[in-house]
Amino acid sequence: MEHQGIRIEFVGQIELYYDRGNHHEFTSLVKELARPGELSQSTSYPFEFLNVEKPYESYTGANVRLRYFLRVTVTKRLTDSVKEMDILVHTLSSYPEVNSSIKMEVGIEDCLHIEFEYNKSKYHLKDVIVGKIYFLLVRIKIKHMELAIIKRETTGSGPNTFNENETIAKYEIMDGAPVRGESIPIRLFLSGYELTPSMRDVNKKFSVRYYLNLVLVDEEERRYFKQQEITLWRKHEKTKSKPTLQAQKLGD
Incomplete structure (x- = not known):
């Protein structure tokens, strides 16, 4: 398979259901995995995103979704091949200092x-x-x-x-x-x-x-x-x- 390059992205995104055409990205990192060339056999590419800022918790609600995901894109002449995988993020907190009745x-x-x-x-x-x-x-x-x-x-x-x-x-x-x-x-x-x-x-x-x-x-x-x-x-x-x-x- 000939391709024009392979890249992987780490994305943090908010999707408002009433505004589906616009996705609001608050985190976006990109790494190039391969230059243009040809794939003739199964190939793996190591990657690493260090110290990624994940400020919010993953959330799926009635009108909004906040998600983090990895997206791999194989660029081709006609139609790109894209694959996404979601990642769940939890934000942890310590006990609040002030907790009045x-x-x-x-x-x-x-x-x-x-x-x-x-x-x-x-x-x-x-x-x-x-x-x-x-x-x-x-x-x-x-x-x-x-x-x-x-x-x-x-x-x-x-x-x-x-x-x-x-x-x-x-x-x-x-x-x-x-x-x-x-x-x-x-x-x-x-x-x-x-x-x-x-x-x-x-x-x-x-x-x-x-x-x-x-x-x-x-x-x-x-x-x-x-x-x-x-x-x-x-x-x-x-x-x-x-x-x-x-x-x-x-x-x-």
């Missing part, structure tokens, strides 16, 4: 007064949300209460801003009418859900935020809710040394 109130004048608190505002993806809800005044008939994790993906800017909300999890806290002075504990394990770290204004193209949404429903199906943003991050895991396999020649 969340305390808020939900109230309807002379009808309902609730205080609720969560032990912290930043959680790693395998963490547990621990909290408590206090009923200070209850004069409406509450049927049940639930806690939901809402993921909000924001793409674009200005008039071309798109918000996509997705309910990741629903956790029933209470079934039945509470009384004044009652408190209900919350314990929600995050490890069972498909979550990503929070992302803020990635390359000025998109953001991913998470919210805890507390919902109360009364007997007339009226809904009362309070929403609070939380931050999710991917924790450094302690790597265990992998066992090595040694080959040993056995006699007859």
